[in-house]
Amino acid sequence: MKIIILGAGRVGESVADSLVSERNDITVIDQDAERLRELQARYDLRGVVGNGIDPTVLADAGANDTDLLIACAAQDETNLVCCKVAKVMFNIPKLIARVRSSSLEKSEQLLGKEGFDVDRVICPEESLTRYIGKLIEFPEAMQVREFAGGRACIVAVRARGGAPMVGHRISALRLMAPDVAMRIVAIYRRFADEPDRFIYCDGATMVEPGDEVFVLSGREQIAQVLASFHRPSGQQARPVRRIMVAGGGKVALRLARQLTRQGNQHIKIIEVNPDRCVELASQVPSDVLVLQGDATDEDILSSESIENVDLFLALTSDDENNIMASLLAKRMGARRVLALINRRSYADLMHGTQIDIALSPAQAMLGELLAYVRQGDVQAVHSLRRGVAEALEIVARGDRKSSRVVGRKISEIHLPPEVTMGLIVRGLPDPTDPDAQHEQAEQEPQVILPRSHTVIESNDHVVFFLSNKRLVKDVEKLFRVSATYF
Structure with a gap:
């Protein structure tokens, strides 16, 4: 696929990193020539210096035969105008815009065909904000991602000694909990003086204390x-x-509003800028406490009883400050800490150490983008392990003659060894078959653990775990419907 990305900032770089690794033809537009040179040195892509709303710049970037434009520059107005120019002047079929304003992102009239003509x-x-909300809902999880409209989830959890399913082989877990439909799809294990290493899972694999375990299950059984x-x-x-x-930025504001609507949480926000504190205090609900100060200051954390905090979130725009504030909060007694870290190398170093969760903001939204970019009937894509691995939901279409x-039976389907079929959700409404939708809506969808004898049916939502995201194309090709396949 030929893709133009507008903006070489943190979001643009993360998007380019993910899409280049899938062998797409990528061109990045930005006005910062030095930044583009850095990206070209690191990735197999082309850089074009200029303003993305200029038709001549878009033409130089190859807009005449581009399949997709992703506008993720810093300013909403730049992204929206770029999409409009791309549609009117070059008729690019798919347009995605990054929009930070909550009022704009919900305006169908402005973003639709009569407005800026943005597809997504x-x-x-x-x-x-949604990602952190899931971690608050499931406080023992390191990651929570949903599939099949929220009916199934993949969760990452740190195994602890003394827990019922730790210290046993995977084959034994099925006997210990026969009523729980779950499948361990990956384990990342710590080794001395080495990064966490992927452990291939089969029945003989032992779950050890300290393992980061990825499990697929129905949502009602996640807890x-x-x-x-x-x-x-x-x-x-x-x-929690x-x-x-x-940090009192946009994420803190959105999170405070979301959690206050749900109730039961006591929220404090520490912001170093006094003007932003005044602005924030006027926008958050009245029961949210806004404090002016530096979250890396031990005295402030102590005076606000950090030892009683269930979850400490470092959400400033500075990676180093987030790391230091999280380490300090953990040392002073915070039960769990999360640090927002833009640089993936930093996130890899800190995740699962004294910092319980190191989260990249771009990785949190990549799944939504990738689901739109992917071909075929891909319904959901979630980037895991800071972009190395991936969980994928794809819908089976066709019949035995047109589909592979x-x-x-599962035993007849030839998947790469690094690909694990984790769950099947059966009985969801099929938008391609209106006659069947009413009948399916009356039935409760099933979450099925696939066995070797399980037969794939049309409209099954199949969830895979891929330890190497380069294998995505192989899975998509396998599920592609062909009129000539017999």
């Missing part, structure tokens, strides 16, 4: 799955009630 809006701040890997039997779950946020998978 992405908002990293909104994606990040039980997390508990079985993370805390001893009989120990009660501790919900007290939250402290370092429909009507066949």
Whole structure:
């Protein structure tokens, strides 16, 4: 696919990194020539210096035969105008715009055919807010990603000694919890003086304390799955009630509003800029406390009883400050800490150490973007392990004559060894078959653990885990419907 990316900032770089690795033809437009030279030195892409709303610049970037334009410059207006010019002047078929303004992202009239003609809006701040919200809902998880309209989830959990399912082989876990439909699809294990290493999972694999375990399961069983890997039997779950946020930016504001609507949380926001504190205090709900100060100051954390905080979130725009504030909060007694880290190399170093969760804002929204970029019936894509691995939901279409998978047993489907089929969700409404939608809506969808004898049916939503995202094309090709395949 030929893709133009407007903007070589943090979001643009993350998007380029992900799409280049999938062998797409990428061109990046930016007015910063030095920044483009850095990207060209690191990735196999082409850079064009200029303003993305200029038709001559778009033409130089190859807009005449481009399949997709992703406008993710810093300013909303630049992205929207670029999309409009791309549609009117070059008729680019797919247009995606990064929009940070909450009022703009929800305006169908402005973004539709009569307005800026944008096919899809992405908002990293909104994606990040939803992502953190899931971690608050499931406080024992390191990652929570949804599939099949939220009916199935993949979760990452740190295995702890003494938990019921830790210290056993995977084959034994099925016998220990026969009523829990779950599948361990990956384990990342710590080794001395080495980064975490991917461990291939089969029945003989042992779950060891300290492992980062990725599990697929139905949503209603996620809490039980997390508990079985993370805390001893009989120990009660501790919900997230007290939250402290370092940094009063857009994400902190969105998060405070979202959590206040849900209730039950006590939220404090620490912001170093006094003017921003005044602005923030006028926008957040009245029961959210806004404090002026530096979250790396030990005295401030101590005076605000950091030792009683269930979740500390470092959400400033400075990676180093987020790391230091999180390390300090953890040392002073915060139960769990999350640091927002833009640089992936930093996130890889800090994730799962003294910092429980190191989160890249661009990675939080990449799944939404990739699901739109992918071909075929891909419904959801989630980037895992800071972009190295991926979980993919794809819909089986056709019949035994036109499909390589429909009507066949799992044992007859040849997947690469690095690809794990984790779950099948059956019985969801099929938008391509209006006559069947009413009948399917009356039935409760099933979450199925695929076995060797399980037969794939048309409209099954199949969830895969890929330890290497370069294998995505192989999975997509396998599920592609062909009129000539027999």
